[in-house]
Amino acid sequence: MFYKLLIVVFLAVSLQGAPADGQKKKETLLSEKVSQMMEWTSKRAVIRLNGEKFRRLIRAPPRNYSVIIMFTALQPQRQCGVCKQADEEYQILANSWRYSNAFTNRIFFAMVDFDEGSDVFQMLNMNSAPTFINFPAKGKPKRADTYELQVRGFAAEQLARWVADRTDVHIRVIRPPNYAGPLMLGLLLAFIGSLAYVRRNNLEFLFNKNVWAFSALCFVLIMTSGQMWNHIRGPPYAHKNPNTGQVSYIHGSSQAQFVAETHIVLLFSILHCSRISHTAQLHTE
Amino acid sequence: MAEHHTASDCKHKTSSNAGGSVSGNGRPNSPAGCGGSGGLSGGLTQPAGWQSLLSFTILFLAWLAGFSSRLFAVIRFESIIHEFDPWFNYRSTHHLTTNGFYEFLNWFDERAWYPLGRIVGGTVYPGLMVTAGLIHYILNLLHVTVHIRDVCVFLAPVFSGLTAISTFLLTRELWNQGAGLLAACFIAIVPGYISRSVAGSFDNEGIAIFALQFTYYLWVKSVKTGSVFWAIGCCLSYFYMVSAWGGYVFIINLIPLHVFALLLMQRFSRRLYIAYSTFYIVGLVLSMQIPFVGFQPIRTSEHMAAAGVFALLQAYAFLQYLKDRLTRQEFQTLFFLGVSLAAGVVFLTVIYLTYTGESHLPVMLRYAKIHIPIIASVSEHQPTTWVSFFFDLHILVCTFPAGLWFCIKNINDERVFVALYAISAVYFAGVMVRLMLTLTPVVCMLSAIAFSSVFEHYLGDDMKRENPPAEDSKQDRPEEGLGPNIKSIVTMLMLMLLMMFAVHCTWVTSNAYSSPSVVLASYNHDGSRNILDDFREAYYWLRQNTDEHARVMSWWDYGYQIAGMANRTTLVDNNTWNNSHIALVGKAMSSNESAAYEIMKSLDVDYVLIIFGGVIGYSGDDINKFLWMVRIAEGEHPKDIRESDYFTPQGEFRVDKAGSPTLLNCLMYKMSYYRFGPYTRLDFRTPPGFDRTRNAEIGNKDIRLKHLEEAFTSEHWLVRIYRVKKQENRQALDHKLRNIAAKQKYTSKKVLPSLFH
Numbered sequence A: 001m002f003y004k005l006l007i008v009v010f011l012a013v014s015l016q017g018a019p020a021d022g023q024k025k026k027e028t029l030l031s032e033k034v035s036q037m038m039e040w041t042s043k044r045a046v047i048r049l050n051g052e053k054f055r056r057l058i059r060a061p062p063r064n065y066s067v068i069i070m071f072t073a074l075q076p077q078r079q080c081g082v083c084k085q086a087d088e089e090y091q092i093l094a095n096s097w098r099y100s101n102a103f104t105n106r107i108f109f110a111m112v113d114f115d116e117g118s119d120v121f122q123m124l125n126m127n128s129a130p131t132f133i134n135f136p137a138k139g140k141p142k143r144a145d146t147y148e149l150q151v152r153g154f155a156a157e158q159l160a161r162w163v164a165d166r167t168d169v170h171i172r173v174i175r176p177p178n179y180a181g182p183l184m185l186g187l188l189l190a191f192i193g194s195l196a197y198v199r200r201n202n203l204e205f206l207f208n209k210n211v212w213a214f215s216a217l218c219f220v221l222i223m224t225s226g227q228m229w230n231h232i233r234g235p236p237y238a239h240k241n242p243n244t245g246q247v248s249y250i251h252g253s254s255q256a257q258f259v260a261e262t263h264i265v266l267l268f269s270i271l272h273c274s275r276i277s278h279t280a281q282l283h284t285e
Numbered sequence B: 001m002a003e004h005h006t007a008s009d010c011k012h013k014t015s016s017n018a019g020g021s022v023s024g025n026g027r028p029n030s031p032a033g034c035g036g037s038g039g040l041s042g043g044l045t046q047p048a049g050w051q052s053l054l055s056f057t058i059l060f061l062a063w064l065a066g067f068s069s070r071l072f073a074v075i076r077f078e079s080i081i082h083e084f085d086p087w088f089n090y091r092s093t094h095h096l097t098t099n100g101f102y103e104f105l106n107w108f109d110e111r112a113w114y115p116l117g118r119i120v121g122g123t124v125y126p127g128l129m130v131t132a133g134l135i136h137y138i139l140n141l142l143h144v145t146v147h148i149r150d151v152c153v154f155l156a157p158v159f160s161g162l163t164a165i166s167t168f169l170l171t172r173e174l175w176n177q178g179a180g181l182l183a184a185c186f187i188a189i190v191p192g193y194i195s196r197s198v199a200g201s202f203d204n205e206g207i208a209i210f211a212l213q214f215t216y217y218l219w220v221k222s223v224k225t226g227s228v229f230w231a232i233g234c235c236l237s238y239f240y241m242v243s244a245w246g247g248y249v250f251i252i253n254l255i256p257l258h259v260f261a262l263l264l265m266q267r268f269s270r271r272l273y274i275a276y277s278t279f280y281i282v283g284l285v286l287s288m289q290i291p292f293v294g295f296q297p298i299r300t301s302e303h304m305a306a307a308g309v310f311a312l313l314q315a316y317a318f319l320q321y322l323k324d325r326l327t328r329q330e331f332q333t334l335f336f337l338g339v340s341l342a343a344g345v346v347f348l349t350v351i352y353l354t355y356t357g358e359s360h361l362p363v364m365l366r367y368a369k370i371h372i373p374i375i376a377s378v379s380e381h382q383p384t385t386w387v388s389f390f391f392d393l394h395i396l397v398c399t400f401p402a403g404l405w406f407c408i409k410n411i412n413d414e415r416v417f418v419a420l421y422a423i424s425a426v427y428f429a430g431v432m433v434r435l436m437l438t439l440t441p442v443v444c445m446l447s448a449i450a451f452s453s454v455f456e457h458y459l460g461d462d463m464k465r466e467n468p469p470a471e472d473s474k475q476d477r478p479e480e481g482l483g484p485n486i487k488s489i490v491t492m493l494m495l496m497l498l499m500m501f502a503v504h505c506t507w508v509t510s511n512a513y514s515s516p517s518v519v520l521a522s523y524n525h526d527g528s529r530n531i532l533d534d535f536r537e538a539y540y541w542l543r544q545n546t547d548e549h550a551r552v553m554s555w556w557d558y559g560y561q562i563a564g565m566a567n568r569t570t571l572v573d574n575n576t577w578n579n580s581h582i583a584l585v586g587k588a589m590s591s592n593e594s595a596a597y598e599i600m601k602s603l604d605v606d607y608v609l610i611i612f613g614g615v616i617g618y619s620g621d622d623i624n625k626f627l628w629m630v631r632i633a634e635g636e637h638p639k640d641i642r643e644s645d646y647f648t649p650q651g652e653f654r655v656d657k658a659g660s661p662t663l664l665n666c667l668m669y670k671m672s673y674y675r676f677g678p679y680t681r682l683d684f685r686t687p688p689g690f691d692r693t694r695n696a697e698i699g700n701k702d703i704r705l706k707h708l709e710e711a712f713t714s715e716h717w718l719v720r721i722y723r724v725k726k727q728e729n730r731q732a733l734d735h736k737l738r739n740i741a742a743k744q745k746y747t748s749k750k751v752l753p754s755l756f757h
Helices: A001-045 A051-060 A081-098 A118-123 A156-167 A180-198 A208-223 A227-233 A258-285 B002-026 B048-069 B072-076 B085-099 B101-105 B127-141 B148-173 B177-189 B204-223 B230-242 B247-262 B270-287 B301-326 B328-355 B361-371 B384-391 B398-411 B411-430 B433-466 B474-479 B481-510 B534-545 B555-566 B579-590 B593-602 B622-634 B669-674 B735-756
Strands: A048-049 A068-074 A108-112 A131-135 B520-523 B529-532 B551-553 B606-611 B707-715 B719-724
Touching: A001 A048, A001 A051, A048 A051, A051 A068, A051 A118, A051 B669, A068 A081, A068 A156, A068 A227, A081 A108, A081 A156, A118 B230, A208 A227, A208 A258, A208 B398, A208 B411, A227 B411, A258 B384, A258 B398, B048 B148, B048 B177, B048 B481, B072 B529, B085 B101, B085 B127, B085 B148, B085 B555, B101 B127, B127 B148, B127 B204, B127 B230, B127 B707, B148 B177, B148 B204, B148 B411, B177 B433, B177 B481, B204 B247, B204 B270, B204 B411, B204 B433, B230 B247, B230 B270, B247 B270, B247 B301, B247 B411, B270 B301, B301 B328, B301 B719, B384 B398, B384 B433, B398 B411, B398 B433, B411 B433, B433 B481, B534 B555, B534 B707, B534 B719, B555 B606, B555 B622, B579 B593, B579 B622, B579 B669, B593 B669, B593 B719, B606 B669, B622 B669, B669 B719
Parallel strands: A048 A108, A068 A108, B551 B606
Antiparallel strands: A068 A131, B520 B529, B606 B719, B707 B719
C-alpha cells in the first residue's frame, strides 16, 4: 500500500517536474532567439534570413514576436525591377520602425532572398516575388497575413497600415528627406550666378526681350499642353495593346492623356502660334 | 432649336464685325506710319463719332450674344436654379430679401449640419446675395415686380455683359481699341467662362469675373495715370471682389507681383508709388470689412507678399528721395547698411515661416490631394488635361501665346502686368481644372491682341495702297502682284478660324454647360425628349409629407438641394467644413444595417435619401460615389471601415454575385437595391434585377430591411427615401415566457377548487 502510494507520489512529482523543466528550456530558447533577433536588427533594420535561420527563428514554435518577411529576388540576374522598388520602400518602413521611440521586440522585419533560401520558397509553396507575409506571434499565417501587393501597392505608408492592421504596431513612416532637388537647384543658381558674374560687364542679355518672350512662351505652351497633369498623374508614354500589339498614342477618354499625346499637342500649338506671330511680324518689319 | 441658330448667327455677326472694326481702326495708323506700336492716338484723326458708334454697337451685340447664348437651359427647361451651390446661394438670397440685410448677416442656420448648425452670415462671401438682393429691391422700387428667383437666374448672364465691357476697357488700355472689341466678343462667348455663368448657375464666379477684370482695368489705369482717383476706384472694385469670391487672393498677389517686377525692371515711377500705396492701404482696410475675411489679410501667408512689396516700395521710394538729397559717398554707406539690414530681416522671416510650417498654395494643394479624401473626391480639384484646355478655349489656347509674344516684345508698364497675369493664371489652370476660370479672361485679351495685330497688318495695308499710292517705297513694289492675294487668303483663314470658334462655343455651351442637373433630359430614337423630373418630385414629396423639423440624412452632394427645395433639416451639405461629420454619415452608409441604425439613432435621423440610377442608367448616383464615402469614413474610423473590404479579392468593385459580402450587405447597397431584384424586369433581354448603370445583375436580390422602411421612390427610381423606424417600446415576448404562463394556468386550476370549497 505504502509502496503504491510512493509510486503515485513519484509519478506525480515526475509529471509535474517534466513540464516545469520544459517551460524553463522554452523560455531560455525564446530569450535566446529574441536576443539573437535584436542583435541582428541593431546591425541592420531588415534581417536577412536563409533557409536554416528561417526554420529556426520563424518556423520553430516558441515565439512571442511577429515577423514581417519580404520574399524577394534581388540578385541582378533575376531581373526583378519591382523587387528593387519594393525593397526600397520596405527598408524605409523597417528603418522608421527601428529608429522610432516606440521600438520594441514585438515585431521584426526580415527578408528572404530567393537565391539564399529557395527551399523556403518551396516550403511555403510560393512562386512570385516580392511577397510580404506576416508571421504572427501566435498561430500560423492566415489569408489576410499575406499582403495584397496588387491591390494596395508597395508604398511604405500602405505597408505600415497593413502592419498596423495585422499586429497593432503603429509605425509612422519617416522618409529620409531627398536632398537631390534642393542641391540641384542650388547648383543651378550657383551656375547662373557665376555666369552672371563672369559676364558682369556684358549683361545685356537680361534686357533682351526675345529671351524673356521666348521663355514665357515655353512656359505657357508647356502648361497648356497638359504637362502639369503628366507631372502629377504620371501616365505612361503610350499604350500598347497586349492583344493586337498596336500602339496607341492618344488616350480614348477626355479625362486622361498619354505623354506622347501632349507632345503632339505641344508641337501643334507651337506651329500655330509661330505661324500667327510670324504672319503678323512679317509685315511689321 | 430656333434659338440656337439666332444665337450663333448673332455671334458670327459680332466676331466679323469686330474684325471689320479693326480694319477701321488700322486705317488712320497708316499715314502716320507707326506700324505695330498700338494705336491709341488712332481715334484722333478719325471722325470720333463713327468709331464710338461702331464700338458701342459691337459691345452691345457682344453683350446680347453673351446673354442669349447663356439661355439654353432656360429655354429648354425653365427658369430654375441649377446644380448644388446655387441652391444655397438662392436660399440665402431669399433669406436676405425676406428678412433684411442685418438679419442675413446674423443668420444662424439651424437647418444645416444638424445638430451643429451653421453661422451663415460669417461664413459666406455676401457679395452675390447682396447684389441680387439690391437688384431685386431696385426693381421693386420701380414697381417692376419680379420674383427673386428670376433675378438670381438671370444675374450671371447679365454680368457676363459687364465682364465683356470691362475686358474691352482693360484690353484697350493694354493694346488698342480694336483688340479691345475682339476681346469683348471673345469673353462674351468663350466656354471657359460660360461654364460658370449660364442662366441659373447663381454662383460667386458669375459676378466675380466681372469684378476681377474691372479691378485690373482700374489698376492699370491708376498705374498709367498715377492718380489717387483711379486707385481709390480700384480699391472699391477690389472690395466688391473680396465680398464676392475667395479668388480675390489672386488679385492681392498679382498686383504686388506686378509692382515687384516693375521695380526689378527699374521702371519705378511716382505713378506706381501712388497707385500701389493707395491700393494697398485702402484695399486692406476695405477687405477686412467682410466678416468671412476678417483679419486674414494681416495674418495668413497668402497676403504677406502684398505687405512685403508695400514695405519694399516704401524703402525704394525713400532711397530715391535720399539719392537727391545726399552726396554719393553718404548714400553708398547708407545704402549698404540698409540693404544688409533688410536682407537680415528677410532671412529671419523666411526661417521663421519655414519653421512654423507656413507653405505655399500649390504645395498645400498637392498635400491635400494626397491626404484628404474629401478634397480629392471633388472632380473640380483635378489637374487639367490638354483636352480641357482645348474644350474650354478652343482656338484661343493656341493664339494667346502669340499675343503674349507681342506684349513682351513691345513691353511697357501695363504689358508687364498682362504677361504676369497670363503666366500665373496658366500655371494655376494647369494645376486645377477649376482655375481655368481665371485663365479665360487673359486668354481672351491676349488672343484678341494677336488677332488684332494680324488683321491690322493684313487689312490695314490695303488701305495704305489705296490712299497714298504715290508714297509707296521701292521695296513694296515686288510684292504688289502677290500681296493682295495672300492678304485676302490670310484674312479669310482668320475669319474662318473665328467662325469655327463661334460654332464650337455655341456647341459646347449647348451640349456641355447648359444642363441644370436638377432636371434631366433623355432623348428617344426619334428625337423626342423625355424630361426626368425625379429630383424635384422627391424633394417636393419631402416638403409636403414630412414633419417640418424632420432630419434627412443624405450624402453631402444633396444637402443644399434638400435644404433649398424640400426645406428640411440636413446633416451634411456642400459646405464641407466638418470632415468628421461627413465621415460619420459615410460610416452609416457603408456599415451594415444594425450598425448604421445606431449611428442614425445618435444623429436623430428621420429620413434617409439616396440617389439610385440603376433603372435609367444615370451614372452620377450614390453607388458610383460610394467608394468615396468609404474612403472618407475610413479616414476617420479606420477600425470600423476598411476600403479593401468593399473590393473583391481581385481588387474589383462589383455589385453582382462576385462582389464582396461587406458591400452586398451595407446600408447603401440595401437601400439602393431594395425591391429591385425580384420585382423589376426592365426589358426582356436582361435578367430581373439588372442594373443598367453598372451593367450587372445585382448580387443580393433578397433584401430585407429591419430598421428602415421605404417611404418614397420617385418615378424613375432616381431618388429613394427611407424612413428610419422609431425604436420599439419593449422587447417582444419570447418562447420561454409563454411556457411559464401555461404552468401558472395549470396551478391555478388546481388551486381554484380548494379555494371555493
